[in-house]
Amino acid sequence: MKLTHGFPVRLLTAALLIGALGGCSTVKGWFDGDDKPDEKPTDPAELVDITQSVSVSKLWSANAGKGEDRLGIQQAPVVEGGRVYAAAVEGGVRAFDLQTGKQVWQYKSDLRLSGGPGAGQGLVVVGTLDGQVIALDAATGAEKWQVKVPNEVIAAPAIGTDLVYVRSNDGRVTALNAANGERRWFWTNELPSLTVRGNAPVVVGPGVVFAGSDDGTVTALSAGDGRPMWTQAVGTPEGRSELERMADVDGAPVLEGTTLYATSYKMETVALEGPSGRPLWTRDNGGAGGLAVTSSAVMVADPAGTVWALDKYSGSALWSNTTLARRSLTAPTIHGDYAVVGDYDGYLHWLNTDNGEVAARARVGGKALRGKPVVADGILLVQDVEGGLTAFGFK
16 A cells, blocks of 8 residues: 555654564673563663763753654754754744754744754755744844745755755655745655654755765755766665665764765665765674764664674774664764763763763653764763753763
């Protein structure tokens, strides 16, 4: 049966994924030496005691409004020019001072805002669950323009020199004039019947934008006119059922120099030559949520909760950490010498990028973390599913 691509289907997909992940083997008992017959292999791994080798502290916390709860849209803040911009499903958009957390302005809206905002070129741009795209003045929060795209927007818009790039839930990328919102071009990629809830934000490069798709591919588009330049598979949609064939690229690819790194729900990670799309290497470790890149490694968390470090130049595995199995991890981000992931129970985990050992842990609260943490000026920021925004730093 062909499923439509509307909002209810994505909720169904999330429910299916929960069942699918339940089949993973347990790691409980590997670290504490105890056999506990009441524990189930589908349970999240219990956190083991660690000896903290680095000290982190909460710098400030704030409320961005009513959060995403169970919508699965992975809201996350964005930092630009010393300010933190955060959106909430209900409560509009708020700007905070990065260092103090003091609220600078608030844009109020009756629309249900989704995903996270994008910021740049003096603009803050956010999408809604009914397909509106709203551009605000970054300095004051005043609305500059508002336009409609064909479907909900659950990925943060990307802002180039003159254009705003919006990835909507129907597989379309729309380029809008940054000055007035007028549509310049659009490109559409057909969606598979069943997909993971989530969309990859568009990544802007020199004269090109990269779009991850739900069919497991990444496409390079001409930034000026949307002309496809190349398409390359990240995850191959193989399997007997729609569920087995899901290969979504839902995390933002990372462009470093001329190399593009991307990962997929099919648990494949690739490095591509940006100008041509030529594969440099591929590795069977990955996840839909996205990745992070250091000077020597690519960090990725797979659907089972294993965090991997892959050699940046060959893709070979440097280390893996399985102690966070089935804890529904966010994509990793890099904070100093550590890869940081959040989990379903509101914990942040700092993993040493050299060996994968957990060096520090902090709890934001009891609410799930789904959006990828963000780092700016040495400060790590994370937004929970109830709209709580928290900043951490090293002591």
